[in-house]
Amino acid sequence: MSHDRVLSGMRPTGQLHIGNYRGAAQQFVELQDSGKECFFFVVDLHALNEVTGHVDLDATSVEVVRSYMACGLDPDKVVLYRQSHVPEISEVSQVLSNFTTLAQLRRCTTWKGKIDAKAIAEMVTRKDAQDDESAGEMVRSSTPNYGSLTEVDLYHFGNELNAGLLLYPVLMAADILAVRSTLVPVGADQRQHVEFARGYARTFNHMFQTDALVIPELTEESSVTVPGLNGSTKMSKSANNSIALLDSPKLIKKKIMRMPTQEEPIGARTVGTENLYQLIELFCDESLADEFLDRWGNSADKFFGEMKGKLADRLVQLLEPIQSRYASISTSDVRDVLAQGAQKVRPVAADVLHHMKTAIGLEGGA
Template sequence: MFVFLFNRICLKHLSFSLQSLPKAQVFSGIQPTGVPHLGNYLGALESWVALQDKYSTVMYSIVDLHSITQPQDPQMLRENILDMAASLLACGIDPTRSILFQQSQVSEHSELSWILGCLTSMPRLRHLPQWKMKSKQKNEGSVGLYTYPVLQAADILLYKSTHVPVGEDQIQHLELAQDLARIFNSQYGEFFPEPRALLSGTRKVKSLRDPSSKMSKSDPQKLATVFLTDTPDDIVLKIRRAVTDFTSEVTYEPESRPGVSNLVSMHAAVSGQSVEEVVRLAEGMDTGQYKNVVAEAVVQKLQPIRLEIQRLRADRGHLESLLAKGAEKAHSLAAPVMTEVRKLVGFY
């Protein structure tokens, strides 16, 4: 996931007036790989909702072009796109305060990616860590997997982003976007700003079965991940079975006690309290009792989201209409940029 701040404004496409907010645009993308989990929500989606009140124009994209770097069943992909749209809306993404759209429906993303790809050397891509990791897992990777950081750079530069809130694992891909902005500007004249990183301070939610790893949708252990659509009973079961240790006291020591520290971090995040406050609240409890407290807090946070996802998924036409309108608004922002890029490159 990635969040981008842009310096271009297009308020006429939004149904509200936010003149008092900073004049910047925010863009973030998320792959449609199924319903988000608790780590996605606390690590990114919750802050996306808050950004709608902080900046004048906010854009969120379901980046389906990125998702097909891995084999996809077409029908499943269609459903996953709608699942993601419903999940974002249920979490608080508001189409009257932001633009929600499907990446593949704005062709300028692909066009700019091709142009930037022609300015990118193969060794530059080969040294990116995610290519090394994913290609080793699959023995060999596709051309799409190899070049998807260029598409990510195009996502960033297409809207002339100036700041990119990212996780630490995305820094090198942001550096590629910065490099490509410099290369393009050097060859064709000053046009793209060099986006700067805004590192997120959010604590990562760890797997409930292996607290040394991040919570993941693809974890083969069914009890490792809490999804936004999990029932209260599912959540209680998963948290009660969470791996801790043999010390009964509740403390926050991520290095020596990663399991119980993960629960503390999770509890603090869903309840809006500090780590110190929730540790004080847990005084006198053993870890078994504390798991029940954490489970109750997570259920309370996620239950309204789960019910709203169910309501929204029942109306396919409504979701498709919202995404189509969002794509029109995104295209209206991307098209003028690509017109200038084509002129600079010499296409006309």
């Protein structure tokens, strides 16, 4: 096994869809099989940033791990745990929060993104922009334009957000540093957060003349976006345009056959037709994707229904073993796996925390 310790997280979303499978679960399995030591955890504390009422995060956390295990994660090869089951992570986060500034946190893309979302909605209300899309283009351009909104408006938008969101990068740094991870694969949207963790480690080690915190390496993973079935947005449960890993063969075929496509394969592809091609490219043999393009460019016969049928058959074939493994895993099995994972992680995090406290002077040496 490689000396690298890889860390990656999964959101407690419950059951997965094929977009999650292609965009995350497959990458987790590849990391598992790479020979590196892998720590995979459920980010249930991060999920509290979006909670506005009772939600069964316990059940959804167990469910998402069960789904990842069905996709091929093997608890004998990787360590699986829940963030909230390792209280030392929260204490490391508390310590780190004393070595960051509000200015640093307000520069975080997650924080700025939430403020921009509020600004976009307000710009449409004020008629500064016709719709969310045009407002988004104004706000996210190289020279941001917030219309009639002032700095005071943006400041007040920030005041409406919770402190947990502001401290998100500190908790994420604690996730990384508390377990001495050496390698953190992330998409472009999370790169800044890992850079924060690296910065915290350097600052802490330099300030207290210690090597208590391991400075992790960052690897940027190529993100895979799986299109939705409705011809507009990416696949998601909330948009009701997804195929769940546990959907029956009949339901899968029904959903695929209902995808919007042009009647005639002539001219520019519509969004729905483009999505059909992308799904074929992502989940089917290369030969079928080539056939799609060939028939698109050289034939006037209607073939979308045939292509949808072949895509549906392939998805049924892909999901059958996943569904079989899922049925063989009980929630009790998952809870045992998560408990065992926490038992492995907590001594590591406790040792890191002890070295941090010793370096600061909160605890004695040995």
